[in-house]
Amino acid sequence: MKPAQFDYLAPDSLDEAVAVLAERGPESRVLAGGQSLLIELRYRTSRPALLVDLNRVPGLSEIVLSDNSVHLGALVRHAQLERAPFDDPLADLFRQVAPYVGHPPIRARGTFAGSLAWAHPAAEWCALAMATGAEIELRGPAGRRAVPADAWFRGAFATACGPDELVTGVRLPRPPAGSRVAFAEHRRTHASFALAAAMVVLRLTGGRVGWVRIGLVNAADVPLRAVEAERVLTGELPSPELLAEAAARAAAEADPADEPHAPAAYRRHALGVLVRRCLARAVGDGTHDPAGDS
Amino acid sequence: MNVELTVNGEAHSLDVEPRTSLADALRDELGLTGTTLGCEHGVCGSCTVLVGGTAVRSCLMLAVQAQGEEVRTVEGLADGDRPHPLQEAFAAEHALQCGFCTPGFLMLLAGALAADPELGGDERRLDALLASNLCRCTGYAGIRRAAQRVARSDRSADSKDMRAPHIQA
Ligand SMILES: Cc1cc2nc3c(=O)[nH]c(=O)nc-3n(C[C@H](O)[C@H](O)[C@H](O)COP(=O)(O)OP(=O)(O)OC[C@H]3O[C@@H](n4cnc5c(N)ncnc54)[C@H](O)[C@@H]3O)c2cc1C
Ligand code: FES
Ligand code: FES
Numbered sequence: 001m002k003p004a005q006f007d008y009l010a011p012d013s014l015d016e017a018v019a020v021l022a023e024r025g026p027e028s029r030v031l032a033g034g035q036s037l038l039i040e041l042r043y044r045t046s047r048p049a050l051l052v053d054l055n056r057v058p059g060l061s062e063i064v065l066s067d068n069s070v071h072l073g074a075l076v077r078h079a080q081l082e083r084a085p086f087d088d089p090l091a092d093l094f095r096q097v098a099p100y101v102g103h104p105p106i107r108a109r110g111t112f113a114g115s116l117a118w119a120h121p122a123a124e125w126c127a128l129a130m131a132t133g134a135e136i137e138l139r140g141p142a143g144r145r146a147v148p149a150d151a152w153f154r155g156a157f158a159t160a161c162g163p164d165e166l167v168t169g170v171r172l173p174r175p176p177a178g179s180r181v182a183f184a185e186h187r188r189t190h191a192s193f194a195l196a197a198a199m200v201v202l203r204l205t206g207g208r209v210g211w212v213r214i215g216l217v218n219a220a221d222v223p224l225r226a227v228e229a230e231r232v233l234t235g236e237l238p239s240p241e242l243l244a245e246a247a248a249r250a251a252a253e254a255d256p257a258d259e260p261h262a263p264a265a266y267r268r269h270a271l272g273v274l275v276r277r278c279l280a281r282a283v284g285d286g287t288h289d290p291a292g293d294s
Numbered sequence: 295m296n297v298e299l300t301v302n303g304e305a306h307s308l309d310v311e312p313r314t315s316l317a318d319a320l321r322d323e324l325g326l327t328g329t330t331l332g333c334e335h336g337v338c339g340s341c342t343v344l345v346g347g348t349a350v351r352s353c354l355m356l357a358v359q360a361q362g363e364e365v366r367t368v369e370g371l372a373d374g375d376r377p378h379p380l381q382e383a384f385a386a387e388h389a390l391q392c393g394f395c396t397p398g399f400l401m402l403l404a405g406a407l408a409a410d411p412e413l414g415g416d417e418r419r420l421d422a423l424l425a426s427n428l429c430r431c432t433g434y435a436g437i438r439r440a441a442q443r444v445a446r447s448d449r450s451a452d453s454k455d456m457r458a459p460h461i462q463a
Contacts, residue, residue, distance in 0.1 A: 008295065008312035008358055038354045039335050041313070051312065055359060103426035105342055105349045105402065190425045191337070 003041035010053040014060075014139065017052055017166060022141040024050050025164030031055070032075060032114035035106050054166070072170045078107035078115075078125075089179040089201060090132065090172060096183040097124045097199065103191065113167045116152065119159050119222075122193040124185070126153065127223035131199055131215025134172045140165035153222035176211050179203040182281035184274040185217070188261060194218050196256070196267050198274035202233075202282040209233040209283075214246075219254035219271050226250035229275065238283040247276035299360045301326065302370025310357045317341045319357035320367060328368040328397045332428070339427030342398040343367050349405035349426075368397035371404060379447065380404060383440040391431035398427050403441050407448075414445020 011017040021028060027049040031037055040046045054060060060075035065086055072081075082098035084091035101107060101115070101124055115125040116136060129136075129149040136147045140162055147160045154160060161167065175181075185197035197217035203210045212233050214226040229250035236242050251272030256264045298307050301324060308323050315334075320326045320343070332338035334353045341352045344366040371378040380400050383389070390396045406413055406423050413419055420441055424434055 002318075003313040005311060005313055008356070010358075010361075034354055034356070034359070035336060035351075038315075038356070042334060051356075053356075053359065099422065102336075103339070104406065104423055105339065105351050105426055106336060106354075108348045108350050109355070190422075 001042050001044060003038070004044055004047045006041075006048055007050045008053065009050065010056040012056045012058070014057055014168065017054060017057060018139050018141070020050075020052055021164045021166060025140075025162070028052050028163075030117070030166050032117070033077065033110035035102065035110035036114065036118045036120070052166075060168070067174075069174055070172045072112050072172070074111065074113040074167050074169055076112050078102065078110045078112065079104070081112060082107060089175045089177075089181050093128065093132075093181040093183065093199065093201065096181065097128060100124055100183075100185050100187075100194065100197070113170055116149075116170060117159060117161060117167050119153055119155075119157050120193070121156050121221050121223070122195075122197075122218040123223070124183075124194065124197060124199075124217055127197070127215035127217040128199060129170065129172070130223045130225045131201065131213045132172050132175065133213075134170050136160075136167055137169045137171060138162075138165045139168050144168075146171070149223075150225070156221040175201045175213070176203045179211065180282045182278035184277045184281075186270050186274060195259070195262050196270040196274060198250070198271060198278050200275070200278035200282045202279070204238070204283065207237060209236055209238055214250055214275060214278075216250065216254055216271055216275075218267070219256055221255075221257070224254060226253045226275065228253050233279075238279070240280075243276055243279040243283070246279060247272045250275040295358055297358050297361050299357075299363050299365055301365045302367060308357065312356060312358050314357045315353050316343070316345075316355045316357045316360050316365070317352035319360075320352060320365070323357075326367050326369050330394055330397060332394070337428070338395070338398075339402060340395050340398040342401045342427065344401055344405045347405060347408065349402045366401070366404075368400055371400060378404070379444050380407075380440065383443040383447075384437070387436045387440040387443060389432060389436035389440040395427060395429040395431075399424070399429065399437055402427055403444075407441070407444065411445070411448055414441050414448070417442075 029048040031051045031053040060073040062073045064071040078101045081094035084094040115123045134149045136152050152160050179201050181201050183199040186195045194217045199215045202212040212230050216224040229246040232246040251268050254271045256267035258264050320329050330340040332340040336351045336354045342349050343352045345363050
């Protein structure tokens, strides 16, 4: 179907975008990469009176590295993260995960922040934001605020973003130096959304798990961080038994729903397997084996 | 709403509704029906065109968003009567049957090979790229061979000829 009619504004400054939303927020939608919103408009599940296109606002496409964090502007595209231009565990994770987000033409336009604003339960970036403790930065009529990822996701396609607010960027804390990362995804076809996926950021200290974060994709209506599995691991020697126990714990923390191609029990099982694979990879030599990802 | 854009090297000024996709503007306003529409949901890739040298889904971009952009469609690939090397390779390798998906594959490959000429020699990356688009006829093997054929001739002596000057990255 073709979208219903709407007005279109492409402000060339953030101030202007904020002002437009202050006035017409509830009847508007913010347009970033358009790789989800334009589909929704075609289904007419949403019929905004106005689209506020951020693509002419300068300065939103930058990846800024500081000592403790990485800042992604609201227009940083998936493709930029696929070639993340810095050397860091977080960059490794971006580079491993990005190839699973749609296809190259989708990644050329879709944005990281747009993915967080969209909040699809199967979105890889949402789980990455949860696992790493990202903060979503907003601007609205009341000024600026930052919302931690665990308060951001309110349900499937639901976030803490107000109708008159927009996401200006996302700040992600850098994991401890020397952390290793792993990502594994199970999907029906190369082009499908994740049926389930897991990611691990882990640092060994003196042979023990000193620090670990585990993110789960499509494990519930919101992205999850498997905190109990992290607790099982922290301070321990990463024996195969321990990794299996942690993986089982992560699977128990998940709350998957039945899907046509994957009953809840199957997805829970798949999540456990994926977490175990990620853990094994992260405590091993840390290299990614894309051939073994499904 | 007015939008000014360049399509295949030619400047155009169009008057479109904001809801008009770039694909619909190309087809209905400019008569460039080489760009086909399958799913209109970003999935099939038949509508793939180059915007600023990068392959994108023209069904998932508004025409008004192409303001000031350089768009290239399959109609702009050939150099007059001389087909583009990718078009020749598609014919030689039987990379098409019904041809519905072909413009999308050609533009996907034109953009990717211009940005990264090494791609054709890397089977895994090439396959990952080709998985962007759907073809219901060929089984993809011919399409992959066509891409590899262009990459090979690129590296051979007459590469200057094959590196089409009209694909601007
Ligand atoms: C064929 C296909 C396959 C895909 N596969 C995957 C996949 O495997 N995994 C995956 O995670 N995603 C996938 N996607 C979705 C893709 O990643 C989208 O890019 C992403 O979900 C949304 O980002 P966007 O920048 O395109 O946002 P848009 O489509 O522009 O916007 C999406 C929503 O977020 C809001 N929004 C966007 N930016 C802001 C902002 N700065 N402030 C406030 N609100 C904002 C919009 O108003 C809208 O509600 C796929 C898409 C397609 C078409
Ligand atoms: S028509 Fe655009 S991707 Fe199918
Ligand atoms: S040739 Fe018929 S769909 Fe590809």
